[in-house]
Amino acid sequence: MRKIIHLNYDWKYLADFREEFIDTGFDDSGFETVMLPHANIETPYNNFSDKLLQFKSCYRRRLKIGEKDQGKRVILHFEGVMAYALVYLNGQIICEHKGGYTPFKCDITGQINYGGDNLLVVMVDSTERPDIPPFGHVVDYLTYGGMYREVWIELVSEIYIENMFVKTRDVLAESKKLDIGLYMKNHTGQSHKLNLQFSLLKDDREVLAFGCEKQLTEGNVAVLDVMQAVREVLLWDNICPNLYDLIAEIKMNNRIVDRFTVRFGFREARFRSDGFYLNGRRMKLRGLNRHQAFPYVGYAMPKSAQYKDAEILKNELGVNVVRLSHYPQSKHFLDRCDELGLLVFEEIPGWQHIGDAEWQDVAVKNVEEMIKRDWNRPSIILWGVRINESQDNDEFYKKTNNIAKALDDTRQTGGVRNFAGSHLFEDVYTYNDFIHRGGDKALCVPRAVTKKKVPYLVTEHNGHMFPTKKFDNEAGRVEHCLRHLKVLESMYSAPDISGAIGWCMFDYNTHKDFGSGDGICYHGVTDMFRIPKEAAAVYASQQDGRPVLEVASSMDIGEREAGKLDTVYVFTNCDYLKLYKNGVYIGTYYPAREVFAHVPHPPVIITDFIGDLIEKNEAMTPKDAGHAKKILYAIMKYGDKELPLRYKIRMLRLMLKYRMSLQKAVSTFAPYVTNWGCESLEYEFEGYIDHKAVIKVKKGPFSSGDLLVVPDKDGLFEDETYDVCRVVIKHTDESGNTLTYSNEAVSLEIEGEGEIIGPKNIALIGGSRAFWVKSTGKKGNVKVTIRSDRFEPKIVEFKVEKK
Numbered sequence: 001m002r003k004i005i006h007l008n009y010d011w012k013y014l015a016d017f018r019e020e021f022i023d024t025g026f027d028d029s030g031f032e033t034v035m036l037p038h039a040n041i042e043t044p045y046n047n048f049s050d051k052l053l054q055f056k057s058c059y060r061r062r063l064k065i066g067e068k069d070q071g072k073r074v075i076l077h078f079e080g081v082m083a084y085a086l087v088y089l090n091g092q093i094i095c096e097h098k099g100g101y102t103p104f105k106c107d108i109t110g111q112i113n114y115g116g117d118n119l120l121v122v123m124v125d126s127t128e129r130p131d132i133p134p135f136g137h138v139v140d141y142l143t144y145g146g147m148y149r150e151v152w153i154e155l156v157s158e159i160y161i162e163n164m165f166v167k168t169r170d171v172l173a174e175s176k177k178l179d180i181g182l183y184m185k186n187h188t189g190q191s192h193k194l195n196l197q198f199s200l201l202k203d204d205r206e207v208l209a210f211g212c213e214k215q216l217t218e219g220n221v222a223v224l225d226v227m228q229a230v231r232e233v234l235l236w237d238n239i240c241p242n243l244y245d246l247i248a249e250i251k252m253n254n255r256i257v258d259r260f261t262v263r264f265g266f267r268e269a270r271f272r273s274d275g276f277y278l279n280g281r282r283m284k285l286r287g288l289n290r291h292q293a294f295p296y297v298g299y300a301m302p303k304s305a306q307y308k309d310a311e312i313l314k315n316e317l318g319v320n321v322v323r324l325s326h327y328p329q330s331k332h333f334l335d336r337c338d339e340l341g342l343l344v345f346e347e348i349p350g351w352q353h354i355g356d357a358e359w360q361d362v363a364v365k366n367v368e369e370m371i372k373r374d375w376n377r378p379s380i381i382l383w384g385v386r387i388n389e390s391q392d393n394d395e396f397y398k399k400t401n402n403i404a405k406a407l408d409d410t411r412q413t414g415g416v417r418n419f420a421g422s423h424l425f426e427d428v429y430t431y432n433d434f435i436h437r438g439g440d441k442a443l444c445v446p447r448a449v450t451k452k453k454v455p456y457l458v459t460e461h462n463g464h465m466f467p468t469k470k471f472d473n474e475a476g477r478v479e480h481c482l483r484h485l486k487v488l489e490s491m492y493s494a495p496d497i498s499g500a501i502g503w504c505m506f507d508y509n510t511h512k513d514f515g516s517g518d519g520i521c522y523h524g525v526t527d528m529f530r531i532p533k534e535a536a537a538v539y540a541s542q543q544d545g546r547p548v549l550e551v552a553s554s555m556d557i558g559e560r561e562a563g564k565l566d567t568v569y570v571f572t573n574c575d576y577l578k579l580y581k582n583g584v585y586i587g588t589y590y591p592a593r594e595v596f597a598h599v600p601h602p603p604v605i606i607t608d609f610i611g612d613l614i615e616k617n618e619a620m621t622p623k624d625a626g627h628a629k630k631i632l633y634a635i636m637k638y639g640d641k642e643l644p645l646r647y648k649i650r651m652l653r654l655m656l657k658y659r660m661s662l663q664k665a666v667s668t669f670a671p672y673v674t675n676w677g678c679e680s681l682e683y684e685f686e687g688y689i690d691h692k693a694v695i696k697v698k699k700g701p702f703s704s705g706d707l708l709v710v711p712d713k714d715g716l717f718e719d720e721t722y723d724v725c726r727v728v729i730k731h732t733d734e735s736g737n738t739l740t741y742s743n744e745a746v747s748l749e750i751e752g753e754g755e756i757i758g759p760k761n762i763a764l765i766g767g768s769r770a771f772w773v774k775s776t777g778k779k780g781n782v783k784v785t786i787r788s789d790r791f792e793p794k795i796v797e798f799k800v801e802k803k
């Protein structure tokens with residue numbers, strides 16, 4: 001039977017590499033002891049050179065394989081090393097790998113010293129080499145460096161299952177089919193008759209058991225195919241992501257020699273010229289692009305952080321699809337997508353540039369490595385087999401597409417381009433559409449791009465067209481919202497657009513050629529710490545799972561042109577809103593379906609903040625109060641110097657009728673729109689679903705505030721690797737609103753078995769910020785104290801547990 005040994009602790013690391021480091025007798029006591037995932041260097045938040053990351057480094061680790069395991073194959077697995085790895089065992093080169101986004105493995109059976117000490121050394125070249133995608137020209141993101149994913153050893157028998165691909169066929173029929181491909185290794189040098197036994201499980205309960213006999217040839221590699229009918233199973237979809245485990249066992253002479261398990265789902269995903277269909281149900285894809293980067297440590301984050309990103313996308317941002325831009329990402333992120341029902345478009349590494357023949361060979365290999373790692377995942381609905389936004393290269397792209405089809409005939413292929421009329425060898429024309437500049441035209445007509453009738457998916461929009469910082473002024477932040485909303489509206493209105501995937505989930509570090517001059521692209525609907533900007537609510541409000549109500553205004557006139565509180569957008573999935581001013585009911589407002597007719601949940605657009613207050617307070621007739629309100633809004637719109645004549649005449653009539661001087665009229669009515677001099681001013685927005693109040697938001701002048709500290713969880717759990725937890729800090733007012741322009745300075749103090757990732761003295765950005773706490777490989781307790789000059793200290797405590 002196979003056994004797994006995880007190798008993620010107790011590595012020795014140095015940010016340098018020399019040949020003497022591979023010597024088994026070399027004294028590495030001067031090296032740093034690190035855990036995987038590991039970044040070759042921690043970076044600042046912004047304003048640093050990409051050259052900081054580009055160097056060769058050395059990882060060393062001692063390991064032992066017991067004498068009782070002699071006779072087993074020893075397979076060494078690397079999940080991801082950026083960007084080139086040269087692996088040594090006991091001073092000898094055993095394998096190498098080009099590319100940082102796909103896994104690789106080495107069979108070290110012949111080089112291992114059973115029962116004795118072994119030295120594993122990995123030279124990691126994190127320079128941007130022109131023979132490895134995505135390098136060779138400019139790249140709009142950082143690739144970081146280091147052994148940033150997990151490493152483990154598998155001990156297997158001489159005959160073992162290297163991989164298993166479970167294809168589900170005829171899933172919409174009563175009798176479905178399991179088409180199982182077993183990828184076998186046979187190191188015995190003889191042919192064998194195998195007894196194969198399979199168990200299909202749902203939540204650890206056996207649904208079906210079956211078996212067969214197969215002849216295994218004496219060759220080293222073989223593929224065995226098994227077909228089995230199955231009934232009464234549940235389909236996987238984005239709402240009910242039903243998952244199954246298939247266990248395959250090899251029996252020889254009534255003895256189990258290997259067992260292999262995969263998780264999968266029964267589902268059918270098809271792009272057609274009239275849209276996307278999941279299990280025969282037409283649905284619109286609404287999503288965001290994701291990089292896998294985090295502040296300070298780049299790609300090097302463990303399972304729980306990867307899980308959290310998937311949860312933010314599905315549960316908080318309410319999207320149903322994510323594009324892995326522009327490379328295969330963490331297996332843990334994909335595991336969580338499978339569990340949540342979050343659809344995935346996965347693509348090979350690259351950004352605009354196509355290199356020479358050697359470079360292309362690596363890219364072709366990336367297709368194979370990507371698909372063989374992830375082909376059992378029901379969340380993945382499309383393979384990306386082109387280099388993002390590259391020019392046509394027919395010979396190259398015929399090859400990448402054909403390899404994908406040969407490996408997996410159940411999924412369609414796509415390839416992201418940014419120009420019309422591109423040569424199409426894939427199944428889906430996937431296109432980055434940046435035509436929207438704030439006007440009426442939000443997306444191109446698909447046929448104008450594709451030049452023929454084919455399935456069509458928008459894979460990027462917005463992003464660099466309107467970079468938005470969390471601390472930009474209110475008008476800019478609202479425009480950011482509207483640009484995303486207009487694209488979604490256009491997508492939902494077009495039956496031949498399968499969906500639209502916005503650029504992007506969060507801000508990210510980039511090369512000097514891009515970004516805002518500080519090394520950050522502020523293209524996200526959240527910041528680098530995954531804290532939402534207002535535009536996040538555009539996506540979140542389209543879901544039905546939880547009430548959302550985001551008032552895209554502080555309601556402060558000083559944030560507005562000429563002090564005009566004239567239009568406020570509320571992004572919500574509520575049926576309607578009630579607005580109160582200082583506790584007095586103003587009006588009931590409904591989603592603006594006349595403006596945004598196609599999105600599931602249009603925003604509520606409020607233009608009247610007076611209601612019938614003039615009628616109630618000023619003893620006016622309803623008709624006269626209505627005229628007074630129109631005059632006030634006209635003054636707000638045109639200014640008193642440019643007021644149209646019809647409003648001047650109405651105003652004069654009211655002044656005469658109610659015997660008001662100009663000074664009295666101004667003093668009487670101005671507070672309704674300027675709110676100057678009010679003792680207090682509080683707006684309350686109350687959201688209703690099915691005529692029940694489900695959510696409230698209050699906006700008012702600042703009188704007191706505090707730091708709100710919220711950890712994502714209350715414990716750290718170490719399994720194959722260390723664990724992390726994000727802690728969010730917000731400077732809020734008494735109603736819980738984040739104070740957008742606060743840059744409060746805070747210091748972080750940590751005690752116990754934990755570390756702070758990044759600096760311990762930070763300033764809030766746009767009123768909020770987050771940090772991650774990291775376990776250190778030991779059980780115990782962690783206490784973090786957050787201090788500032790203005791507020792009482794806040795304490796967060798964690799318990800660290802180990803498997």
